[in-house]
Amino acid sequence: MRVRYFEDTDTLYIELRDATVAETRDVDENTLIDVDEQGRMVAITIEHAQQRAELSNFAFERIAA
Numbered sequence: 365m366r367v368r369y370f371e372d373t374d375t376l377y378i379e380l381r382d383a384t385v386a387e388t389r390d391v392d393e394n395t396l397i398d399v400d401e402q403g404r405m406v407a408i409t410i411e412h413a414q415q416r417a418e419l420s421n422f423a424f425e426r427i428a429a
Contacts, residue, residue, distance in 0.1 A: 369419060376413035380405055 385398040394411035
């Protein structure tokens, strides 16, 4: 999984897994979901990310099973 923030366009891109995107679906005006041929999520794009997410508080925590 990779998370990228493009400051010049204020876009947050969350790549969930490395796969070929077959279709991009609009969730709303500023949120897109990329899916593979089986309909599984590949990535999420969030436009106007500064207004829609608290990027300054981003944290990642992995919890062991």
